[in-house]
């Protein structure tokens with residue numbers, strides 16, 4: 001056994017989930033999930049449709065209460081949206097205000113920040129997503145991918161410690177999705193923030209993650225957690241042809257497939 005207590009790579013938890021369950025009436029959506037989200041890394045929760053990923057993310061973000069269990073963010077039990085947490089949702093068209101120019105959209109959550117600092121933060125966040133010169137546009141003058149970059153900039157402008165993203169690229173085309181995945185990898189490496197992404201896309205989970213939490217079919221439980229030891233920087237050609245990528249991808253696929261088959265057997 002390796003002694004990790006002396007290791008400089010020692011994992012620091014940013015978020016801790018202990019026995020988190022959620023019941024909607026008779027429907028048990030999430031069943032006693034315990035997991036750790038390490039600080040300064042990208043963690044991905046992957047699982048089949050309806051397994052409770054969004055429910056879990058809402059609980060982690062303090063938007064919903066668990067029926068049982070606790071979520072701890074930096075040592076404090078989550079009740080309400082914690083300071084230092086920012087969210088990006090799948091549907092950018094509903095998260096941006098169409099009547100506000102891009103800079104106003106990004107500045108919106110910063111109303112309590114002094115004007116000069118607010119302007120600096122907005123510019124910094126738009127630069128980070130490559131839209132520094134598009135601040136005067138309205139969302140409806142932009143492509144879907146650009147709008148999602150604005151939504152990411154708005155989350156970054158609050159300088160979050162934890163960025164939570166629910167299927168953030170599900171509404172854009174494949175090429176834009178690949179570009180946005182690379183953007184997220186670059187931003188995370190540059191800013192060192194903790195990122196938690198929910199997706200049902202196995203490729204996306206392996207490509208983005210340092211740490212994957214595989215959920216089973218409903219009601220979800222953790223099937224396995226996987227440390228992704230693929231090197232950085234990653235790119236869609238080199239990383240995805242790395243035998244280790246292929247191996248991890250195959251393993252996650254097998255886990256999800258096995259659980260699906262088991263659920264079908266249990267139901268019959």
Ligand SMILES: Nc1ncnc2c1ncn2[C@@H]1O[C@H](COP(=O)(O)OP(=O)(O)OP(=O)(O)O)[C@@H](O)[C@H]1O
Nearest residue numbers: 024027029047048049050051052053054055056200
């Ligand atoms: N507000 C709610 N009220 C009642 N049931 C809900 C509510 N939100 C989610 N559910 C139920 O909880 C279960 C999990 O839903 P959830 O949206 O969390 O899954 P998901 O894994 O994110 O699915 P998808 O990948 O399809 O978005 C489903 O059975 C869903 O119908």
